[in-house]
Amino acid sequence: MYTQFVDAPDGNPAPDIASAEQVRFDDKIDRGITIEANDWMPDAYRKTLLRQISQHAHSEIVGMLPEGNWISRAPSLERKLILMAKVQDEAGHGLYLYSAAETLGTSRDEMVDALLSGRAKYSSIFNYPTLTWADVGTIGWLVDGAAIINQIPLTRCSYGPYARAMVRVCKEESFHQRQGFEIVSTLAKGTPEQRALAQDALDRWWWPSVMMFGPPDSQSQHNETSMRWKIKLFSNDELRQKFVDQTVPQADAIGLTIPDPELRFDEATGHYAFGTPNWDEFFEVVRGNGPCNRDRMRARRAAHDEGAWVREAAAAHARKRAARAAAAAEDAA
Ligand code: FAQ
Numbered sequence: 001m002y003t004q005f006v007d008a009p010d011g012n013p014a015p016d017i018a019s020a021e022q023v024r025f026d027d028k029i030d031r032g033i034t035i036e037a038n039d040w041m042p043d044a045y046r047k048t049l050l051r052q053i054s055q056h057a058h059s060e061i062v063g064m065l066p067e068g069n070w071i072s073r074a075p076s077l078e079r080k081l082i083l084m085a086k087v088q089d090e091a092g093h094g095l096y097l098y099s100a101a102e103t104l105g106t107s108r109d110e111m112v113d114a115l116l117s118g119r120a121k122y123s124s125i126f127n128y129p130t131l132t133w134a135d136v137g138t139i140g141w142l143v144d145g146a147a148i149i150n151q152i153p154l155t156r157c158s159y160g161p162y163a164r165a166m167v168r169v170c171k172e173e174s175f176h177q178r179q180g181f182e183i184v185s186t187l188a189k190g191t192p193e194q195r196a197l198a199q200d201a202l203d204r205w206w207w208p209s210v211m212m213f214g215p216p217d218s219q220s221q222h223n224e225t226s227m228r229w230k231i232k233l234f235s236n237d238e239l240r241q242k243f244v245d246q247t248v249p250q251a252d253a254i255g256l257t258i259p260d261p262e263l264r265f266d267e268a269t270g271h272y273a274f275g276t277p278n279w280d281e282f283f284e285v286v287r288g289n290g291p292c293n294r295d296r297m298r299a300r301r302a303a304h305d306e307g308a309w310v311r312e313a314a315a316a317h318a319r320k321r322a323a324r325a326a327a328a329a330e331d332a333a
Contacts, residue, residue, distance in 0.1 A: 029230055034160040037103035045229055048222065049159050050104045052231065054111045057097035059123035061115075062296050064090045066130040067139055075133060082179055083136065089172045096169065100161040116301050124282060125212045127290030134187055134194075134201035140180015142202075142209040142247065148173045149243050150213060158230035181250065188254040195255075202251065203259045210274070211282045213240040219279075244272045 021040040064087050074080040098108045114120035125143055155166040187198040214236040226232040251258050262275035
């Protein structure tokens with residue numbers, strides 16, 4: 001059923017002469033059997049996965065920067081510890097995801113090079129500044145909240161290594177979302193100034209979070225293919241709607257106002273109707289012209305250069321261990 005579709009992008013064999021491998025692959029996708037690293041897969045499927053998983057990994061790594069910026073300024077020792085743990089979790093997510101992407105035959109060095117040279121994308125959301133402590137809470141609440149909605153379906157996606165990496169990531173994102181909501185609700189219950197900080201952060205982060213799910217379905221290049229291959233189980237607009245439906249009652253519960261005059265509950269559909277995001281802004285950010293794109297890339301390149309000695313030391317240590325193990329094996333023989 002997918003043969004014609006999967007063959008088209010790369011000009012592979014036409015459906016009537018589809019290979020036995022192609023037929024087996026289509027059948028597995030149809031029956032919901034996961035595809036594993038050593039299984040045959042069409043080139044276009046491999047490329048799409050590599051693109052999505054590596055972009056996802058880059059997002060986790062670049063995503064450490066906006067919150068990392070607040071570790072030294074968190075308002076208490078406890079808040080610092082929690083924030084440090086959260087930022088470290090994001091690094092871990094990046095590493096699982098780079099490992100999952102490596103199973104598709106590209107090295108982590110190649111992926112990192114694509115990011116640092118500006119060829120690879122990462123999520124638009126991390127190109128906005130964290131101006132106040134309330135922004136840190138709002139990122140946990142909205143951005144990790146959006147990430148969970150997007151990523152829970154990925155635990156059931158068709159590629160085994162990606163699906164399995166997502167299980168732990170989602171558990172950790174769930175803790176992140178709660179810590180963010182707790183920060184924002186504490187501020188919302190605080191002094192008028194604290195409440196104003198929380199509302200201001202919501203005002204600035206709401207629309208970028210709504211746009212995180214990607215362009216509208218009508219402009220999404222990959223929705224259709226990725227959904228047929230069961231890489232994406234829901235479209236961008238479907239996930240966006242889930243996010244709005246889930247988040248509006250949370251804002252109501254802590255007395256904050258979503259900055260959207262068109263937002264209303266539609267009894268007929270059982271969903272919230274909402275306004276149109278500024279898609280021109282989204283595409284500008286994706287093209288590299290958001291408020292912080294240049295800063296983020298500068299910071300990543302500096303971190304990569306400054307970390308060169310750590311990578312060299314780790315590689316030298318690995319070589320020593322391998323040599324010791326080889327010598328021990330020779331002695332034992
Ligand atoms: N930003 O055809 P579609 C997190 C690009 S992790 C930048 O709809 P697709 C954890 C897209 O790549 C956040 N670019 O694309 C955390 C494509 O360009 P290409 C990241 C975007 O892939 C929390 C073009 O537009 N999550 O938050 C964006 O089918 C707190 C056309 O779009 C993931 O990556 C965007 N927002 O759907 C960390 C989840 N949206 O590649 C730290 C996995 C679209 O052809 C702190 N990814 N584009 O040049 C996905 O689910 C999908 O890739 C979508 C996009 C839904 C993001």
